[in-house]
Amino acid sequence: MTTFSVDELITTAPEASCDADLAAGPWAFDLSPGYGPGASEDDVIPDPVVRPGQLPVAYQRMDEAELHARIVAAKETLGDKLVVLGHFYQRDEVVQHADFVGDSFQLANAALTRPDAETIVFCGVHFMAETADILARPEQHVILPNLAAGCSMADMADEDSVEAAWEELMELYADEDQSELASVIPVTYMNSSAALKAFCGRHGGIVCTSSNAATVLEWAFARGRRLLFFPDQHLGRNTGKAMGVPLEQMPMINPRKPGLGVDAQELRDARVLLWPGFCSVHKRFTVAQIEQARAEHPGVKVVVHPESPMPVVDAADAAGSTDFIRKFVAASEPGDVIAIGTEINLVNRLAAEYPDRTIFCLDPVICPCSTMYRIHPGYLAWVLDGLLEGEVRNEIVVDDDVAAHAKVALERMLAALPK
Ligand code: SF4
Numbered sequence: 001m002t003t004f005s006v007d008e009l010i011t012t013a014p015e016a017s018c019d020a021d022l023a024a025g026p027w028a029f030d031l032s033p034g035y036g037p038g039a040s041e042d043d044v045i046p047d048p049v050v051r052p053g054q055l056p057v058a059y060q061r062m063d064e065a066e067l068h069a070r071i072v073a074a075k076e077t078l079g080d081k082l083v084v085l086g087h088f089y090q091r092d093e094v095v096q097h098a099d100f101v102g103d104s105f106q107l108a109n110a111a112l113t114r115p116d117a118e119t120i121v122f123c124g125v126h127f128m129a130e131t132a133d134i135l136a137r138p139e140q141h142v143i144l145p146n147l148a149a150g151c152s153m154a155d156m157a158d159e160d161s162v163e164a165a166w167e168e169l170m171e172l173y174a175d176e177d178q179s180e181l182a183s184v185i186p187v188t189y190m191n192s193s194a195a196l197k198a199f200c201g202r203h204g205g206i207v208c209t210s211s212n213a214a215t216v217l218e219w220a221f222a223r224g225r226r227l228l229f230f231p232d233q234h235l236g237r238n239t240g241k242a243m244g245v246p247l248e249q250m251p252m253i254n255p256r257k258p259g260l261g262v263d264a265q266e267l268r269d270a271r272v273l274l275w276p277g278f279c280s281v282h283k284r285f286t287v288a289q290i291e292q293a294r295a296e297h298p299g300v301k302v303v304v305h306p307e308s309p310m311p312v313v314d315a316a317d318a319a320g321s322t323d324f325i326r327k328f329v330a331a332s333e334p335g336d337v338i339a340i341g342t343e344i345n346l347v348n349r350l351a352a353e354y355p356d357r358t359i360f361c362l363d364p365v366i367c368p369c370s371t372m373y374r375i376h377p378g379y380l381a382w383v384l385d386g387l388l389e390g391e392v393r394n395e396i397v398v399d400d401d402v403a404a405h406a407k408v409a410l411e412r413m414l415a416a417l418p419k
Contacts, residue, residue, distance in 0.1 A: 005091070005092045005093065005348070006091055006092070006344050006345050006348055006366065006368050007091045007092070007093055009348075009366050010022050010023050010366060010368075011023050016365070016366055017365065017366040017367065018365045018366065018367035019367075019370075022368070022370065022373065025055075025060055025376055025378065026146060026148065026373065026374040026375075026376050026379075027054045027055045027060050027376075027378075055146075055376075055378055055379055055382060056382065059378040059379075059381060059382045060378060062378060062381070064093065064377065067093075067377040067378055067380075067381045068093075068377065070381040070384070070385065071097050071377060071380055071381050071384055072097070074381070074384035074385060074387065074388055075097065075384065077388060078119075078384070078387055078388070080116060080117065081117060081118045081119065082117060082118070082119050082121065082384075082387065083099050083100070083110075083111070083114040083117040083119070083120050083121070084097055084098050084099050084100075084121045084123065084380075085098060085099070085100050085102075085107045085110060085111060085120060085121070085122050085123060085124065085128075085132070086098025086100070086101045086123045086124070087101075087102070087103070087104065087107065087123065087124035087125070087128065087372065088101060088102065088103055088322045088326075088343070088345070088346045088349075089322075089343040089345050089346055089368070089369050089372045090123050090124070090345060090372055090375055091345055091368070091372075091373065091375075091376075092345070092348075092349065093377050094123050094375055094376075094377055094380055095123070095345075095349070097123075097377075097380065098123060099114075102323070103209065103210070103211060103321055103322040103323050104124070104128050104131070104190045104191070104209055105190065105209035105210075105211045105212060105321070105323075105413075105418070106211075106323060107122070107124065107128060107132070108128075108131055108132065108135060108190075108410070108414065109414065111132045111135060111136060112135060115137055115140075117140065118139070118140060118141065119140065119141045119142075119143060119387060119392070120132050120136060120140060120141070120142045120143070121143045121145065121380070121383060121384070122142060122143065122144055122396075123145060123375045123380065124144075124149070124372070124375075125144075125149045125150055125151045125154075125369075125371055125372060126144060126147070126149060126150045126151065126154070126396070127150075127151055127154045127190065127191055127192060127193060127194070128190075129142050129143070129144040129396040130193065130194040130396055130398050131190065131194070131197075131406075131410065132396075133396050133397060133398045133403070134194060134197070134398050134403045134406050134407050134410060135407070135410060141392045141395050142395065142396045142397075143383050143392065143393065143394050143395055143396070144394050144396050145375050145379035145380045145382070145383045145394060146374045146375050146376070146379040146394070147394050148371070148374050149371050149372065149374040149375050150371050151191050151371055152279075152280050152371065153189075153191050153231055153232055153277050153278060153279045153280070153307075154191045154192050154193060154231060156231045156275075156276070156277035156278070157188075157192055157193075157196060157230040157231035157275055157277055158193075159193065159195040159196060159199065161255040161256075162186075162196060162199060162230060162255075162275075163199070164255065165228070165253060165255045165260060166184075166186070166199075166203070166228070168259075168260055169183070169184055169228065169260075169267070169273070170183070170184075172264060172267055172268070173268075176225070181223065181224055181225050182204060182223060182224040182225070183224065183225055183226070184224055184225070184226055184227065184228050184273070185203075185204060185205050185206070185220040185221075185223050185224035185226075185227050185228070186199060186200045186203050186204075186205035186227070186228045186230075187200065187205055187206055187207075187208055187216060187217070187220050187227050187228065187229045187230075187236075188200050188205070188206075188207055188208075188229075188230055188231070188409070189207075189208060189209070189210075189229075189230070189231060189232045189235055189236075190207055190208065190209045190413070191231065191232065191279075192207075192230065192231055194398045194399075194402050194403065194406050195402055195406075196230070196231075197405075197406035197409050197410060198401075198402045198403075198404075198405035198406040198409070199405075200406075200409040201404075201405035201406055201407065201408035201409035201410075202405050204223065204224075205220070205409055206219060206220060206409050206412040206413055206416070207409045207410050207412070207413040208235075208413060208416070209321065209413065210235060210305065210306055210307065210320070210321035210322070211320075211321040211323055211324070211418040212413065212416045212417060212418040212419075213235055213239040213306070214239055214242065214243060214419055215416040215417060215418060215419055216413065216416045217239055217240065217243060217272075218243075219412070219416055221271075225271075226270050226271050226272065226273060227271070227272050227273065228273045228275070229272055229273065229274055229275060230275030230277060231275050231277030232275075232277050232278060232279065232307055233252055233274040233275060233276055233277060233278060234278060234279070234282070234283075234306065234307050234308060234309055234310065234313075235306050235307055236250070236272055236274045236275070237250055237272075237274055237310050238306040238308075238310055238313045238319065239306065240271065240272040241310065245271045245272055246271075248266075248269075249269060249270055249271040249272065250270065250271065250272040250273075250274055251266050251267065251270055251273065251274065252274040252275070252276055253267075253273055253274065253275065253276070254276060255275075255276075278307070279307040280369075281307075281342075281343050281367065281368075281369045282304075282305050282307035282308045282341070282342065283307075283308070283309060284363050284365075284367060285304060285308045285309070285312045285341040285362050285363060286309075286312060286362075287311050287312055287315045289339075289341075289362040289363065289364075290302050290312065290315045290316060290339070290341075290362065291315075293339040293360075293362060297337045297339070297358070299337060300337040300338065300339050301317050301318075301328075301332065301336060301337070301338050301339070302315070302316040302317050302318075302338075302339045302340075302341070302362070303316060303317060303318045303319065303320070303324075303325050303328045303329075303338065303339075303340055303341070304316040304318075304319050304340070304341030304342065304362070305319065305320070305321070305322065305325065305341060305342040306319050306320065306321070308341050312341060316341065321418075322342060322343075322346055323418075325340060325342055325346070325350075326346075326350065329350050329353075329354060329357070329359065332354075332357055333357075334356040334357060335356065335357065336357045336358070337357070337358040337359075338357060338358070338359045338360075339360055339361075339362050340359065340360070340361055340362065341361075341362045341363075342361075343368060343369050343372070344361050344363070344366055344367065344368050345368055345369075345372075347359065347360070347361040348361075379394075
């Protein structure tokens with residue numbers, strides 16, 4: 001199979017990527033301010049941001065072949081005691097070691113199929129490992145190979161801001177009759193901290209993923225007059241719009257402004273209250289890129305992820321979760337040309353899997369999710385070697401009380417099957 005390794009592209013031509021610093025190992029920027037290069041230059045950086053320690057130098061210096069051999073050997077020795085989960089957006093050099101590859105919804109389910117494994121190593125980002133820990137048996141350990149692998153979108157909604165906005169909304173809607181429908185149902189995207197999932201569990205809310213967002217919104221509308229959707233404004237808006245909610249009934253609140261920055265009557269008329277979060281990877285896609293793809297490849301099919309801005313989703317031929325995009329490509333014909341608006345690792349993997357089609361990323365710049373990119377094979381080898389030595393490194397442990405409430409919202413999510 002042809003390799004379209006993003007890692008190889010970045011290290012051989014760093015100038016063609018969105019930040020040449022990506023070519024250095026993640027340990028080179030783990031301790032620098034911000035999230036590191038690539039994903040989040042324009043983001044508001046919350047304080048404090050977790051700063052983990054650096055990978056031992058010996059692992060930084062190992063070449064790819066040695067790291068690969070170590071990971072394979074450790075996995076063989078650990079056998080069924082270990083399960084490795086790999087998100088679609090991970091680099092190929094990591095994904096090839098995963099027992100399950102999928103999106104966050106699929107991986108949450110996959111972890112449940114291995115209750116006998118002593119350790120779950122989650123090659124994804126922080127909120128995914130937290131979710132795995134909440135759903136895992138108490139005796140199971142969940143490891144995130146690099147603790148700096150966060151998600152800039154998840155960090156855009158912190159618990160204090162959400163609590164403050166909630167209180168303001170409760171005050172505004174206090175005169176509404178709540179006997180049949182609640183005034184607001186909180187809905188958090190999977191890409192959020194365990195604390196926010198717990199918030200939803202405590203307040204009759206639910207978690208959604210990009211796979212089951214429409215089912216989750218229906219669930220919430222059956223229980224409430226309106227929803228507070230966080231952190232991703234785009235997924236909330238795109239899903240609401242596809243369900244027929246008028247744009248004027250989906251105001252975006254500003255938690256930093258008095259009155260949430262929205263006229264009180266507008267808040268009363270709202271059906272979906274959007275939080276101002278976004279994904280730094282998916283916000284890079286533009287209508288101009290789609291127009292260019294159509295001009296250069298007449299007949300091209302364009303499919304994008306719903307974390308992309310609404311005009312991009314509207315201009316595409318189809319929009320859906322990473323799993324939807326995979327199925328879209330699988331259902332295409334040899335010779336088809338497909339432009340994809342999602343993370344470059346998944347796009348390149350699909351291009352390698354279907355060499356008889358022309359598959360390319362809408363964004364001409366190589367710009368992986370820089371936080372996912374922090375799971376370098378060096379970190380994976382280091383945590384697996386730790387297990388061989390009886391040491392659980394980089395364990396993610398969610399507080400029991402938070403986990404109990406978050407589990408309520410997550411179980412509602414798991415029951416809300418994608419359409
Ligand atoms: S792709 Fe976007 S939403 Fe997903 S982990 Fe990266 S920053 Fe977060």
